[in-house]
Amino acid sequence: MDLDYGTKYEKYTKDVQSFCKKYKGVQFSDTPKVPLASNNKSGGHTVTRSEWQKILIENGYFARSVPKEYGGYGGDSDIIKSRIIATEFSNARIPGPMAGQGIDMLVPTLLELGTEEQKSMYIKPTLHGEMIWCQGYSEPNAGSDLASLQTKGELIDGNWVINGQKIWTSTAQYSQMMFCLVRTEPEASKHAGISYLLIPMDTPGIEIRPLVDMTLHAGFNEVFFTDVTIPEANIVGKRGEGWAVANATLGHERGSLANPNATMNRLNQLINRMKKETIDGKKLIEIPVYRDRLLKIQGKVIAFQSHSLRVLSSKLNPGQDVKIAKMIQKLVGTELRHELEGLGIDIMGELGTLYEDSPYLRDGGSWQFTYMYFLGLIIGGGTSQIQKNIISERGLGLPREPKVQGV
């Protein structure tokens, strides 16, 4: 066991710290392109989000290993440095880079499988936050069984003509582009008939209908395609290889849904609230029933954070056995966060139900919002039940579901 990053990272940590000091209290002058994105309101420097993104890239604090010609920093891929950046930014409360499905999923996919032309056209504006992407995967009849998707793409006169419908499409209404799974080979078997296409969202024939979710925000959309026509070249990988292309990035999404450091920060926020709030003059943290629930969750949060160190370590030390350890992260992380947010509500009793702009609101209603939001994350990106199938089948070697005949 050696939790020290080593002397070669000491200077790097100091550099990051002095950057954080310089930009302490940095503030955005523009409204986010995607509502509910990270917001920072304390004083200090004022920059636009896009400028901030560029500052981060110039310093190597974002898009570290993306080559310079595609708008990245052009450095080596270094997990420890990424970790130091995340930790120092979090400690100093400096906003991180913009996230989103374009940055988290499309960029890695293009770097791995895109053509030279696609890389130079899309990666830079995406990293700089100038091109927002949405993901067109799920359909009304293709959720957990994603590979049964039916949105059709036909190659007619050198163009893809797309018809069908997507659902659960986050940020579609703010996006310039969609990366989309489309059935282009109807005769091929289920998984072999799919292609990965890049669709400009201003193409005629696209209709976006916002889908208001239980948090009362339109976090998702339905997207309808009627004879949407795009160039033949807007395909990543070859025809019928879309499933493999998409799977290259699904792993990125699952890993990013439940960040243990964010969970620890949220726990600390809950502890502070419990030290402040009272019932009949008694602090919540001193009331045994609430206190025990808090400490019980703290045990889980600590275990999950220690666990993330183990997974991190396996990336630096090939050969460490983390097969099941990695598979459980989405399931455990999202369920844990949901439970933690639920306690944030329960300790407040009736006050915990207040929402939006109500008087007596605590923490901007974030406990209720995040409690509901994480229920969405428990379902999205492969439901908890699908995760349990994956763990039991691929992790523990239990048999797959038997195929039902004739359905």
Added chain:
Amino acid sequence: MYFGLSEEQVFFQDNVKKFLEDQASLDVIRKIASGDSDELQKEIHQGLINLGLNALLIPEEYGGLGLDLLFAAAVSEGLGSGIAPISYIGSYIMAPIAIMHGGSNEQKENYLNKISSNKIKFGVGLSEYIAARDDSGLEVSKNKVNGKALFVIDGENATHFILSTKSGGMFIVESNDPGIELIKLTSIDKTRSYYEIILQDAKIDLLEKTTSSHEAINKTVDAGRIMLAADTVGASQVMINKSVEYAKERKQFGRVIGSFQAVKHMCAEMAAELEPCYSIVWHAAHCFDSTTEEARLMACQSKSHVSEVGKMVSKKATEVHGGMGFTDLLGLHYWFKRIGMNRQLLGSPELVRDEAGKIQGF
């Protein structure tokens, strides 16, 4: 940066597991549990002494191996997986730590050398420091002790005992003292023994540094808790492995039951909850070894969290085995009971969590 057990730790743990597979089969455990096989138990104990279990933590200057608590945790995991019917946590982990941190140089010289050469063996009873039940509790005056201690662990063939007052002063009593009476308690866990000790004017050797500071006893308890958590992790992993094996073989409705999601999901839930337990136990042991600020919190939270997961795993694993899980035929209940015992020793989860709260100033 490396988070996990080292090659040496895994190698040693594998040796412990292999030894127990060979020497402490379920048939052997059954014989020992029924109470008429002292010889078998002594052989297993001796075999593990030969591997060096008694000397793990003791510094080299006292004839020990000078290894750290993470190493000891790796061993504890191995012992838990094989439900080892021997003394370990009290005799070879808590006792040396109590003496190393609470004893004078002379006491260290005297006792540690003898533990590492297997000339003496300690039982340990600190339950009254954590939560005194009924009328238990020890009073020390001058060089004598009176009262009783409950749930003394590793008392089997002990030559000495380390006990404590409710306020945390630790002292040593010899088992051949005329003022000592040992009463064996009958618990669910037949793989290890638990004693009540009644003392009347028994002579004590006070661990000098424990009268004015809680540091030594807290370290001893922390280490014991991390070891119990590690034991539960090892035992829980075996219960999961047995469940998965059983689910792959047992057929109902023309299918192996492991192909039903109800069963698969129970297995996945057990695995998903247990995996982070390895991490928190190793991390807690590492914090103990490097005496970081959060060491005490980590010890408490590893014990209470792993106890909760162990409870869930032992229940679900039994259920996966259906009616057979409930029988004595499979012997699964030995692991169930071992986990159940570990949960209560050195503080049940609620008590340990409350302590974790106090440590953080809540």
